[in-house]
Amino acid sequence: MFFIFGMGPKTQVLEKSQFLCPVCRTQSAYELRQQRHYFSLFFIPLIPLSKAKGEFVKCLHCGTEMPSTVLNHAQQD
Ligand SMILES: [Zn+2]
Structure with a gap:
């Protein structure tokens, strides 16, 4: 479903x-x-x-989307 005029979410990959x-x-x-x-x-x-909001992390292995705060816990190696 596309419109010439539209409003909608756009997802951007930051990292x-x-x-x-x-x-x-x-x-x-x-x-x-x-x-x-x-x-x-x-x-x-x-x-x-x-305003930019709704940062989330998507695991490319299982496809789960989760809040970006999981990265704070994950980087402990
Ligand atoms: Zn996963």
């Missing part, structure tokens, strides 16, 4: 690295993503409608 996933308990790759709502025109996000 890719490795962590010890607390869900699948595997040293695996993760993506730190941030979601922001944009007003978009012709599919191009133009105006951020909200």
